[in-house]
Amino acid sequence: xxxGLLDELMDALRCLPGVGAKSxxxxxxxxxxxxxxxxQKLSEKIAQAxxxxxxxxxxxxxxxxxxxxxxxxxxxxxxxxCIVESPADMLAVxxxxxxxxxxxxxxxxxxxxxxxxxxxxxxDMLELRFASDEVSEVILATNPTVEGEATAHFISSLAHKYxxxxxxxxHGVPLGGELEYVDxxxxxxAFSGRLKL
Amino acid sequence: MDVERVHQQPCFxxxxxxxxxxxxxxxxxSRDHGRVSLVAKAVxxxxxxxxxxxxxxxxxNVSWVRRSEMGTLTAAEFSEAPLLxxxxxxxxxxxxNELLMRLLAQYDPMQEVFLSYExxxxxxxxxxxxxxxxxxxxxxxxxxxxxxxxxxxxxxxHLPIASEKHYxxxxxYGFTAVERTEVSQQYLFKGEHLLAFNENRLTEKDxxxxxxxxxxxxxxxxxxxxxxKSRELLLAFKAIG
Numbered sequence: 001x002x003x004g005l006l007d008e009l010m011d012a013l014r015c016l017p018g019v020g021a022k023s024x025x026x027x028x029x030x031x032x033x034x035x036x037x038x039x040q041k042l043s044e045k046i047a048q049a050x051x052x053x054x055x056x057x058x059x060x061x062x063x064x065x066x067x068x069x070x071x072x073x074x075x076x077x078x079x080x081x082c083i084v085e086s087p088a089d090m091l092a093v094x095x096x097x098x099x100x101x102x103x104x105x106x107x108x109x110x111x112x113x114x115x116x117x118x119x120x121x122x123x124d125m126l127e128l129r130f131a132s133d134e135v136s137e138v139i140l141a142t143n144p145t146v147e148g149e150a151t152a153h154f155i156s157s158l159a160h161k162y163x164x165x166x167x168x169x170x171h172g173v174p175l176g177g178e179l180e181y182v183d184x185x186x187x188x189x190a191f192s193g194r195l196k197l
Numbered sequence: 198m199d200v201e202r203v204h205q206q207p208c209f210x211x212x213x214x215x216x217x218x219x220x221x222x223x224x225x226x227s228r229d230h231g232r233v234s235l236v237a238k239a240v241x242x243x244x245x246x247x248x249x250x251x252x253x254x255x256x257x258n259v260s261w262v263r264r265s266e267m268g269t270l271t272a273a274e275f276s277e278a279p280l281l282x283x284x285x286x287x288x289x290x291x292x293x294n295e296l297l298m299r300l301l302a303q304y305d306p307m308q309e310v311f312l313s314y315e316x317x318x319x320x321x322x323x324x325x326x327x328x329x330x331x332x333x334x335x336x337x338x339x340x341x342x343x344x345x346x347x348x349x350x351x352x353x354x355h356l357p358i359a360s361e362k363h364y365x366x367x368x369x370y371g372f373t374a375v376e377r378t379e380v381s382q383q384y385l386f387k388g389e390h391l392l393a394f395n396e397n398r399l400t401e402k403d404x405x406x407x408x409x410x411x412x413x414x415x416x417x418x419x420x421x422x423x424x425x426k427s428r429e430l431l432l433a434f435k436a437i438g
Contacts, residue, residue, distance in 0.1 A: 112427035184275045
């Protein structure tokens with residue numbers, strides 16, 4: 001027997017990552033039985049966010065305003081541009097590194113076998129930014145996967161075309177790690193990217 | 198179906214896509230079992246040792262168990278030192294993977310293709326010219342798939358190809374001797390270039406161009422109209438530099 005709205009609610013909740021039928025059922029009962037106020041707030045916030053949050057015109061990150069708070073901050077060094085794959089990566093860099101430059105969020109990575117090419121991750125927009133003469137150094141913080149590397153090499157040659165210097169974040173042995181236990185792939189990367197002391 | 202248990206099989210990852218929250222579906226080309234789909238469970242969890250191993254273009258030994266269409270990966274490790282592909286070599290490697298994903302059927306063992314692929318990746322890790330590596334791989338792949346291009350003899354007369362003559366190419370048939378003016382440039386080839394490609398002597402620009410035209414015509418027939426994204430990417434990359 002169908003429960004109408006209740007079933008529809010459970011079904012809707014399953015659009016969230018990691019939520020299957022069972023979790024959706026638990027969530028639906030929880031908000032109806034125990035936290036109707038919280039659920040009300042959640043539904044309002046989702047509606048507002050969907051309506052108001054778009055992409056920053058400059059860095060493509062999520063933003064309520066046309067220019068996000070980082071891009072519009074005059075204290076930030078606009079000559080430095082850090083390129084990341086996702087908003088979560090940007091947040092990680094922002095929290096970990098003492099970085100005062102600007103960002104460009106690709107919202108993906110080059111992945112030819114999934115049909116994702118340069119335009120799909122905004123590289124046409126990035127090139128316009130390179131051409132505007134504002135950027136003098138690009139820091140490539142894409143992930144150390146083959147797709148991340150492919151993305152990094154592509155952007156690096158775009159940047160070189162405009163005589164912009166390019167650096168890539170280092171990959172290697174984790175802090176507090178022991179070489180003996182580091183996997184071959186990581187260690188080989190760490191070796192090829194060794195630094196002069 | 199019986200349970201298939203495969204232990205430490207030489208493999209390369211061709212592609213991977215997310216599956217459920219923390220797992221991956223990995224497509225590999227294996228030496229003895231052809232292209233295989235495997236579920237790699239919990240790889241995306243922070244501590245999974247497989248996270249740094251299951252990447253494309255790396256020589257791996259993979260073990261799996263298979264009861265149905267899709268197997269479950271049970272172990273994977275590097276079989277030799279990892280390859281570090283960069284720039285156009287990296288895009289070329291994507292191209293090899295896309296070709297194999299499009300042209301190889303699953304669970305159809307093709308050892309020659311595996312060996313050609315392995316050789317091509319190792320060469321891409323070296324200094325040899327990318328174009329040369331790709332053309333030789335394409336030729337070997339076509340041959341393994343049953344679309345061998347006979348570069349040393351005429352299709353109709355079976356006479357050996359002569360270096361001073363000109364030839365017309367007909368897909369799925371082969372080369373026939375013609376007068377230079379008889380056919381359109383697109384299907385016209387010089388004998389000496391064909392013989393050089395036959396022996397993988399891709400030392401001159403003109404020979405490389407011939408090799409490219411020959412393999413392109415043949416691959417296009419197999420691939421149909423859907424373009425190869427990695428090929429577009431490789432060309433876009435070259436256009437920048």
